[in-house]
Amino acid sequence: MAVSREQIITAAIRHLNAVPTASMAEIATAVGISRATLHRHFTSRDDLVTVLGWRALADWERVQQEAGIAEAAASGDRARLQEALHALLHGEVAICHEHGFLLTENTLPADLLRRSDEIEDREVEFLAACQRAGLIRADLPVRWVSSAVFGLLVAVTESVRRGDVAQRDVPRLFLDTFLKGTS
Amino acid sequence: MAVSREQIITAAIRHLNAVPTASMAEIATAVGISRATLHRHFTSRDDLVTVLGWRALADWERVQQEAGIAEAAASGDRARLQEALHALLHGEVAICHEHGFLLTENTLPADLLRRSDEIEDREVEFLAACQRAGLIRADLPVRWVSSAVFGLLVAVTESVRRGDVAQRDVPRLFLDTFLKGTS
DNA sequence: GTACTATGAGACATAGATGTCTCAAATAAG
């Protein structure tokens, strides 16, 4: 009856997204293991949540790297920036449903929060490069643009959760709304 | 040393937005009263949160009414719809910082949730009328549009909390991004 | 088959939050 650590993490993420305040007992039930076993994998609830937080950051960073945002920003090449922007936004849509519960966690360690800021700063730098290249309007504060991405990712997560939109339409709607608006 | 119920509500909202999981003891301290006094005003934490929830819905509904969205939708008049849309979005920006903590509450009563859906449906109907009038693109699912409003309001709340944007710029940025996008 | 490892169930102790209540002190009202 061995459940791998990876399976535990996956099920925990799913459950915590549905019930961000879930107890270890509840998470264990959702995973299909006993609470004692869950505790054998993670020393505490804080430990579990921290592990999931680092997982989220790793995913986010991977999306940035696969999109090649640092290289595109360094190149300043418009076509390259456009390609990287699309890849970035598509990648973020693909992972955004996994990390919503972390927004309400009060106990994330300082080094994790620091790391999160660093990764976000990278994205902000990239968005600024997109502004310079004319891909994104330069009259919007770049950090507002970053927040708008985040907000629309929240909208994506919510819409999918409620079944308002089909999963396959999500990337298009997200990009379209972000880039062109609703009017 | 009398603190009014309204002052308690205001301070509780502020604190819960900063710390959604705050205990009654913590909220009482934030308000500047004893926990016993807080309990004299609200029979339980659930009672307090429910009262705040109904407050949020009342605010939301008031914004809708002051914007005249039902009348504008019934009229079908484009100019009227446009005016109501702007009033609605401005109104929602003005109140959005107050209600974020409710997103993570697991114990809201069914009738409150039902009421919330009704108020949201009203807004969705209005947005659909805006689509018919050509104010909002008809190629986007109307419920996605509603989610996008919500997501950008989350972005507003977050940007203001972090000091990324000036409070006075917020309505413009929000409307601009929602209507015209970022490119 | 045996030996080893992992697991679940349950017990235990602790901490924190909750709701209730009492009583002395503070405040408000007349």
Next chain:
DNA sequence: CTTATTTGAGACATCTATGTCTCATAGTAC
């Protein structure tokens, strides 16, 4: 000033969640 009301502090009981641990059972490896 006196009287009435409100408040804060603290005690109490209860509950839930947490982390730790034991032991019998189940599962795995050889």
